Amino acid sequence: MSATLIRIPHADARGLLHRLLLVSSAGVLCVSLVYFLLGCCDSDVSENAPGGSSGPGTTGTPGLDGDGAGREWTASRRLPQALIIGVKKGGTRALLEFLRLHPDVRALGSEPHFFDRHYARGLGWYRSLMPKALDGQIVMEKTPRYFVAAETPARIHSMSREIKLIVVVRDPVTRAISDYTQIISKTPDIPSFESLTFKNRTSGQIDSQWSPIWIGLYAKHLERWLAYFPLSQIHFVHGERLISDPAGELGRVQDFLGLQRIITDKHFYFNKTKGFPCLKKPEGSSKPHCLGKTKGRAHPKIDPEVIQRLRDFYYPHNLKFYQLVGQDFGWQ
Numbered sequence: 001m002s003a004t005l006i007r008i009p010h011a012d013a014r015g016l017l018h019r020l021l022l023v024s025s026a027g028v029l030c031v032s033l034v035y036f037l038l039g040c041c042d043s044d045v046s047e048n049a050p051g052g053s054s055g056p057g058t059t060g061t062p063g064l065d066g067d068g069a070g071r072e073w074t075a076s077r078r079l080p081q082a083l084i085i086g087v088k089k090g091g092t093r094a095l096l097e098f099l100r101l102h103p104d105v106r107a108l109g110s111e112p113h114f115f116d117r118h119y120a121r122g123l124g125w126y127r128s129l130m131p132k133a134l135d136g137q138i139v140m141e142k143t144p145r146y147f148v149a150a151e152t153p154a155r156i157h158s159m160s161r162e163i164k165l166i167v168v169v170r171d172p173v174t175r176a177i178s179d180y181t182q183i184i185s186k187t188p189d190i191p192s193f194e195s196l197t198f199k200n201r202t203s204g205q206i207d208s209q210w211s212p213i214w215i216g217l218y219a220k221h222l223e224r225w226l227a228y229f230p231l232s233q234i235h236f237v238h239g240e241r242l243i244s245d246p247a248g249e250l251g252r253v254q255d256f257l258g259l260q261r262i263i264t265d266k267h268f269y270f271n272k273t274k275g276f277p278c279l280k281k282p283e284g285s286s287k288p289h290c291l292g293k294t295k296g297r298a299h300p301k302i303d304p305e306v307i308q309r310l311r312d313f314y315y316p317h318n319l320k321f322y323q324l325v326g327q328d329f330g331w332q
């Protein structure tokens with residue numbers, strides 16, 4: 001065997017060596033190419049996060065829901081770490097829309113009503129609704145009915161005792177009128193606000209069981225939450241200031257969520273026609289954007305005497321609420 005090798009002419013040996021060199025160079029080239037390609041994708045992950053576009057029904061940092069942007073293997077569906085739990089007609093949609101500007105927020109766009117209506121479907125189902133999020137991003141959803149649904153504090157607590165809760169509160173009288181405005185837009189034949197407000201108009205007894213009035217008994221609802229969560233875990237957004245100073249309110253919400261203050265006054269402008277703050281550039285769009293027609297609707301004119309009667313009715317409840325929260329919201 002060794003004798004055969006010794007007999008190979010010099011020229012043949014050189015050719016063989018050449019071929020070997022060629023093959024190994026090609027191999028090195030291939031490996032480098034693969035390495036280079038993988039390197040490209042890796043740098044996309046860190047440099048482009050967050051970006052892209054949200055899937056339907058989700059808001060927040062877009063581009064993580066299978067859009068082919070090359071990041072989904074690092075993002076996963078997680079249970080929320082923060083919830084906007086109320087109040088109905090407080091300005092919850094505006095808050096969620098504004099928060100979605102933050103690159104570290106991933107929020108479900110629709111209201112899942114998990115803890116009040118779909119609890120039997122289980123946490124796996126709930127998690128499957130959430131948008132995918134990267135480590136360090138906060139997953140959230142908003143369902144304003146949670147604040148008033150008796151069973152929700154215990155259920156949320158059993159999912160997470162560390163969860164951060166946000167409540168947007170608004171003067172309960174204007175909130176009730178806003179609620180009624182929504183109801184009448186769907187069922188135009190209902191009686192007037194004035195007649196529904198009273199159990200008996202002559203005796204002047206307020207019907208505190210009527211949903212638009214009952215929801216505004218904030219202290220009563222809050223007490224149920226305080227049985228499960230410390231006050232430090234609940235942040236109250238001032239609904240009126242969310243309109244007059246959205247950046248200020250958003251600054252406090254970002255602090256509460258432990259986020260860098262990225263959403264500032266440069267993100268908002270006041271739209272005179274709408275009469276509300278709007279976004280200069282919502283996420284994923286270059287055009288200014290206001291909330292839809294059902295947000296910021298004109299309210300029907302209500303008898304001022306009835307409004308005063310409601311103010312008197314809410315007065316002690318508001319005081320109790322201010323005491324519980326340690327903050328005066330200034331509703332007259």
Ligand SMILES: Nc1ncnc2c1ncn2[C@@H]1O[C@H](COP(=O)(O)OS(=O)(=O)O)[C@@H](OP(=O)(O)O)[C@H]1O
Nearest residue numbers: 088089090091092093094178276277291295296297
């Ligand atoms: N920027 C901006 N644009 C439009 N509307 C704004 C905004 N900020 C707060 N609001 C107030 O939000 C009210 C609706 O509240 P919600 O989004 O919580 O309503 S809902 O419970 O989800 O139906 C809505 O109530 P109405 O004015 O009665 O329509 C608004 O007063």
